[in-house]
Amino acid sequence: MPKKENNLEGMMKKLENIVGSLEREDIGLEKAIKLYDEGIKLAKECTNELNKVETKIKELVSEKGKVKIKNFEEA
Amino acid sequence: MDERNILSVTEATQYIKTMFETDIILNNVFIRGEVSNLKYYHMGGQVYFTLKDENCQISCVIFNNSVNSMKFNLEEGMKVIARGKVSVYERRGQYNFRIFEVQPDGIGALALAFEKLKKRLYEEGIFDDKYKKPIPLYPEKIAILASPSGAAVHDVIKVIRRRAPWAGIYIVPIVVQGETAKESIVEGINLINKFKEVDVAILTRGGGSLEELWSFNEEDVVRAIFSSIVPVISAVGHEIDITLSDLVADLRAATPSQAGELVVQEKTIIVNNIENMEKRLKESLKELVYSKKEELSELCSGLKQLLESKLNSVSVKVGLFKEKLNLLNPKTILKRGYSIVERSADRLIVKEAKQVNSKDRLKITLYKGKIQADVV
Numbered sequence: 519m520p521k522k523e524n525n526l527e528g529m530m531k532k533l534e535n536i537v538g539s540l541e542r543e544d545i546g547l548e549k550a551i552k553l554y555d556e557g558i559k560l561a562k563e564c565t566n567e568l569n570k571v572e573t574k575i576k577e578l579v580s581e582k583g584k585v586k587i588k589n590f591e592e593a
Numbered sequence: 594m595d596e597r598n599i600l601s602v603t604e605a606t607q608y609i610k611t612m613f614e615t616d617i618i619l620n621n622v623f624i625r626g627e628v629s630n631l632k633y634y635h636m637g638g639q640v641y642f643t644l645k646d647e648n649c650q651i652s653c654v655i656f657n658n659s660v661n662s663m664k665f666n667l668e669e670g671m672k673v674i675a676r677g678k679v680s681v682y683e684r685r686g687q688y689n690f691r692i693f694e695v696q697p698d699g700i701g702a703l704a705l706a707f708e709k710l711k712k713r714l715y716e717e718g719i720f721d722d723k724y725k726k727p728i729p730l731y732p733e734k735i736a737i738l739a740s741p742s743g744a745a746v747h748d749v750i751k752v753i754r755r756r757a758p759w760a761g762i763y764i765v766p767i768v769v770q771g772e773t774a775k776e777s778i779v780e781g782i783n784l785i786n787k788f789k790e791v792d793v794a795i796l797t798r799g800g801g802s803l804e805e806l807w808s809f810n811e812e813d814v815v816r817a818i819f820s821s822i823v824p825v826i827s828a829v830g831h832e833i834d835i836t837l838s839d840l841v842a843d844l845r846a847a848t849p850s851q852a853g854e855l856v857v858q859e860k861t862i863i864v865n866n867i868e869n870m871e872k873r874l875k876e877s878l879k880e881l882v883y884s885k886k887e888e889l890s891e892l893c894s895g896l897k898q899l900l901e902s903k904l905n906s907v908s909v910k911v912g913l914f915k916e917k918l919n920l921l922n923p924k925t926i927l928k929r930g931y932s933i934v935e936r937s938a939d940r941l942i943v944k945e946a947k948q949v950n951s952k953d954r955l956k957i958t959l960y961k962g963k964i965q966a967d968v969v
């Protein structure tokens with residue numbers, strides 16, 4: 519599994535964490551504003567990600583022990 | 594008695610054996626009965642036992658190659674249907690039933706094998722919830738292990754496309770029934786783990802008989818799903834068909850379409866979720882600013898109070914001083930009838946008589962008014 523932070527899963531988790539820590543009250547105003555800006559930016563990036571459209575379906579096959587990606591022709 | 598009609602024991606036995614073996618019915622017959630006196634001969638690999646019913650019994654033997662193809666183990670008291678031929682064991686002069694194949698009576702061999710493997714794997718803990726990997730909430734790359742021409746793959750694709758147009762779909766073609774299916778499924782699972790990029794995999798196949806779904810009950814397949822790093826959702830057969838793949842998978846879907854629904858959330862739900870979080874961000878910042886303002890105004894009023902109380906205490910002190918000063922004011926003494934005598938020439942306050950000479954002018958200050966006087 520990809521462990522990238524900038525995929526939808528990672529960004530959504532980060533956003534949830536930010537909302538969580540902003541909702542806890544023991545936080546300074548300066549830090550809060552920084553978190554807020556980051557959160558709003560993440561929300562926008564997540565929405566952008568969702569608006570992408572993946573039209574092609576790929577096919578994974580093993581060729582000589584290596585993974586090959588082909589285009590899948592739907593029957 | 595004609596000498597030519599006398600047979601040796603061997604000749605007689607051979608003749609009897611030929612009779613049995615050329616008989617059309619006894620050559621290939623199904624016999625139903627209960628297993629007893631079961632003996633395994635590990636060295637030779639064959640199994641000996643007796644099949645019996647209420648009245649009769651017959652000695653049976655299963656030879657090595659037939660034993661190996663059996664999908665279950667015989668047990669004492671088990672009711673079975675066996676196919677084989679009746680023959681003669683010459684050395685003992687006994688007839689026996691040589692079995693080619695045997696299946697449990699009532700419950701099919703596969704069903705029995707299924708139950709046995711399930712029990713063994715269950716005891717091993719392979720189906721435990723503690724081994725279930727979490728399914729990602731927002732997968733972007735989804736692998737579908739299925740027959741590329743089947744209806745199942747089409748159903749899954751349709752649902753994912755509708756709900757999550759952003760998600761990448763990777764089809765891994767596998768054989769879903771027959772001799773090569775087991776190997777093909779295991780290879781498919783290994784392939785996605787090698788590829789490393791997919792977030793989750795769906796293993797799917799349409800409905801079928803227990804025989805047709807059998808590859809999904811193979812131990813190798815179960816173990817491949819168990820050791821997969823990529824979480825696996827299984828959707829094999831219809832809702833009522835539960836395979837061991839379903840039990841070991843991280844999540845089971847009743848149908849291929851349901852697998853599509855389980856793997857991705859509706860876009861609107863995620864968008865709502867994001868909007869909701871945005872709202873919460875704004876709210877909590879607003880609240881924080883408000884509470885900081887409150888804090889500030891509380892501090893201000895506290896400061897004011899402190900200042901006021903300081904001022905108050907100062908003014909009380911000032912009053913006291915005033916009073917003291919008043920008491921010390923010489924005028925206050927004059928009020929009581931005393932007067933101050935000054936030598937006019939140098940304004941010396943006269944305290945002793947010798948400070949005054951004849952002809953000196955004096956100024957006498959009374960409580961009210963002043964008097965000038967000359968000393969005689």
